[in-house]
Amino acid sequence: MSHDGRGVVHVDGKAVFVDGALPGEEVELQYTLVKRKFDEAKVVEVISAAADRVLPECAHFELCGGCSLQHLDPDAQIDYKQTSLLDALKHVGNTEPREVMPALKAESWGYRRKARLGVKYVHKKEKVLVGFREKRNSFLADIEKCNVLHPNVGEHLLDLAELIGSLTVFDAIAQIEAAVMEHVTALVFRNLKELTDEDMHKLVTFEKQFGYQIYLQSGGPDTVSAISPEPRPLNYVHPEFDVKVAIEPLDFFQINFPINQMMVKQAVSALELDASHSVLELFCGLGNFTLPIASQSRKVTGVEVSERMVERARQSSQKNAVDNTEYFVDDLFKPNEKAAWFRQDYDRLLLDPPRSGAREILELLGPRKIPRIVYVSCNPGTLARDTDFLVNQFGYQLDKAGVMDMFPHTTHVESMAVFTLA
Numbered sequence: 001m002s003h004d005g006r007g008v009v010h011v012d013g014k015a016v017f018v019d020g021a022l023p024g025e026e027v028e029l030q031y032t033l034v035k036r037k038f039d040e041a042k043v044v045e046v047i048s049a050a051a052d053r054v055l056p057e058c059a060h061f062e063l064c065g066g067c068s069l070q071h072l073d074p075d076a077q078i079d080y081k082q083t084s085l086l087d088a089l090k091h092v093g094n095t096e097p098r099e100v101m102p103a104l105k106a107e108s109w110g111y112r113r114k115a116r117l118g119v120k121y122v123h124k125k126e127k128v129l130v131g132f133r134e135k136r137n138s139f140l141a142d143i144e145k146c147n148v149l150h151p152n153v154g155e156h157l158l159d160l161a162e163l164i165g166s167l168t169v170f171d172a173i174a175q176i177e178a179a180v181m182e183h184v185t186a187l188v189f190r191n192l193k194e195l196t197d198e199d200m201h202k203l204v205t206f207e208k209q210f211g212y213q214i215y216l217q218s219g220g221p222d223t224v225s226a227i228s229p230e231p232r233p234l235n236y237v238h239p240e241f242d243v244k245v246a247i248e249p250l251d252f253f254q255i256n257f258p259i260n261q262m263m264v265k266q267a268v269s270a271l272e273l274d275a276s277h278s279v280l281e282l283f284c285g286l287g288n289f290t291l292p293i294a295s296q297s298r299k300v301t302g303v304e305v306s307e308r309m310v311e312r313a314r315q316s317s318q319k320n321a322v323d324n325t326e327y328f329v330d331d332l333f334k335p336n337e338k339a340a341w342f343r344q345d346y347d348r349l350l351l352d353p354p355r356s357g358a359r360e361i362l363e364l365l366g367p368r369k370i371p372r373i374v375y376v377s378c379n380p381g382t383l384a385r386d387t388d389f390l391v392n393q394f395g396y397q398l399d400k401a402g403v404m405d406m407f408p409h410t411t412h413v414e415s416m417a418v419f420t421l422a
Contacts, residue, residue: 020043029042064134095392112256131143179250179253251286271350359386387417
């Protein structure tokens with residue numbers, strides 16, 4: 001299996017990446033692209049199926065590009081992701097964990113609470129489409145529902161399409177940003193034209209009918225505004241730590257709430273905190289880890305490049321009556337050794353970088369020999385690269401590593417690694 005979930009076969013010595021094929025299968029395939037170094041194809045018929053093959057639950061799986069692994073049993077998906085992580089650590093990180101943590105798993109359907117839905121009026125079909133793009137092209141898939149999205153949104157794609165089709169600006173709604181919270185489902189309509197009073201009335205009626213909280217966005221993030229005069233606050237909770245993290249509808253947050261809660265609990269446990277510890281958290285975002293860590297330590301210092309997110313994290317600390325956190329705005333890909341946060345001493349480090357990893361800041365922090373590091377990653381490749389750096393240059397050992405099934409039915413691999421000084 002390739003990193004993007006396609007089966008790989010060699011025909012006359014040339015690699016062919018086959019959509020819909022699983023390791024060990026015999027299939028009839030149809031070529032879709034021929035290149036000098038490799039070819040691409042799709043399955044026409046499965047002649048001999050793998051034991052882990054299952055029937056995709058979604059009727060649109062063959063067309064929609066939102067998922068790539070629905071034909072693989074969910075437990076086998078986890079094994080595939082765990083193997084991908086361990087292979088990367090071995091071959092790129094040049095090390096292996098002393099312990100493989102059990103994968104964190106939850107419900108694999110209806111889990112996705114954050115999504116950007118494409119919207120397009122298709123003249124040939126004379127209708128509005130709402131959803132995700134087709135596999136390997138830019139066309140919007142014609143789908144009726146999404147089984148991976150939270151049902152508050154995934155079961156109402158046709159209702160949304162019908163609403164937009166009834167507006168005077170039906171061809172000027174570019175996308176819908178959905179954020180499903182515990183008690184509020186927020187929808188941000190990106191409108192390229194101003195709506196009429198009649199359009200606004202339809203949105204208000206739709207909002208009440210389905211219990212949504214609708215926003216309009218006519219330009220950048222600063223133009224987002226609720227159509228209701230008194231919008232309900234948006235937040236997600238960590239019940240075990242008795243904290244709520246406040247968000248705005250366009251903010252980044254972990255899309256799978258049960259896995260996020262398990263992930264934060266595991267990270268806090270892995271840090272092995274006590275009331276004397278000072279913790280540095282890099283790429284802290286809105287405070288997803290910060291507030292829970294603060295309940296177990298003396299002090300938490302969060303650093304994030306986005307001033308808006310840092311301000312929101314400060315507000316969450318205040319609303320939760322957490323007074324042992326501090327936040328700094330800094331670009332961790334261009335770290336500054338003179339920054340106030342950098343000059344402090346820390347007992348623990350937690351980092352949750354984007355896909356590009358954390359090489360730049362680890363180059364500076366490595367010599368500090370912070371006793372324990374927990375690294376949350378959304379890219380096994382850059383985690384493995386940074387692991388090689390920590391282990392083979394700065395003398396850390398990789399104590400534990402394991403995956404978290406944050407994105408079932410996709411090839412996205414979320415993982416966690418724990419480092420201690422050897």
